[in-house]
Amino acid sequence: MDEDVTEREHLLRQDYHQQTARIHWHELQTYYAGGSVIVVAPGLNLVEVAVQLGLDSTACFQNWIESGEVAAVSDEQALIWYESNAQLWAVVAAPWVLVQQADDAPFIE
Numbered sequence: 001m002d003e004d005v006t007e008r009e010h011l012l013r014q015d016y017h018q019q020t021a022r023i024h025w026h027e028l029q030t031y032y033a034g035g036s037v038i039v040v041a042p043g044l045n046l047v048e049v050a051v052q053l054g055l056d057s058t059a060c061f062q063n064w065i066e067s068g069e070v071a072a073v074s075d076e077q078a079l080i081w082y083e084s085n086a087q088l089w090a091v092v093a094a095p096w097v098l099v100q101q102a103d104d105a106p107f108i109e
Contacts (some may be wrong), residue, residue: 009051016050020091022102025081028090031097032078039077040100041069050093073099 031037042051049070052060064070073081081088088099 009033012051015045016047016054016091016093020047020050020089022087023090023099025078025084025086027079028088028097028099029082032073035072035084036095037073037097037099039071039073040098042101044069044097044100046089046100050091050098053093053096053098058074 028037040046044064049064059069061070063083087102089102090097092098
């Protein structure tokens with residue numbers, strides 16, 4: 001069983017690495033309006049968060065949510081990104097779109 005989990009984790013990581021790209025916030029508006037966009041704090045590895053989501057790692061997500069490292073995008077943050085049409089890193093871990101600020105994107109801490 002551990003071998004199956006390890007193989008699945010490896011395949012997810014490889015898949016999410018290939019899917020990760022920069023995208024402008026305006027292109028994510030439909031997903032944001034649908035409540036599907038999750039922001040990942042700059043200190044976390046975006047791909048690793050997607051992998052843990054794909055593995056249903058509830059404990060990891062509870063810790064990240066409690067610490068504020070993973071959260072729904074706030075209306076205030078969305079407005080800031082909208083006004084600047086910020087370019088963010090993003091990866092789809094269906095049904096969610098995980099985003100993380102790029103170095104040059106404005107961010108509320």
